[in-house]
Amino acid sequence: MTNLTRLPGAFDHYWDWQLRAACRETDTSVFFHPSGERPPASAERDAAAKEVCARCPVRAACLEFALATREPYGVWGGMTAEERQAVLRSGRRREAAVVG
Structure with missing residues (x-):
């Protein structure tokens, strides 16, 4: 018989923040460029995505996820991929997630 007590348990607490994200009601094309x-279409799309992020209750968790996983595409937590790369290069990840 399998000993289930040694299994790590549910990991849904790592992902449940996504259920409360403001972007769930927005088309993904706002966050990911075709x-x-x-420019200027990319700047307009990024601005629209950041507006959604600005009112999001889980913005900090989203940004922390994107930084931790080094998400290479899209707007996450109110930052573009280029902005996140700059944060990672600067070593100021923790401060960025708090501000996010």
Whole structure:
């Protein structure tokens, strides 16, 4: 018989913040650019995504997730991929997540 007491248990607490995210009601195309998108369309789309993030109750958790996983695409926690890369290069990840 399998000893279930040695299993790690549920990990849903790592993901449940996503259920409360403001972006759940928004088309993903707002957060992820289409192939070949150029300015000013990219700046307008990023601004629209950041507006959604600004009112999100789980913004800090989202940004921390994106930084921890080094998410290479899209707007997460109110930051673009380029902005997150700059945070990671600067070593100021913790401060960015608190502000996010």
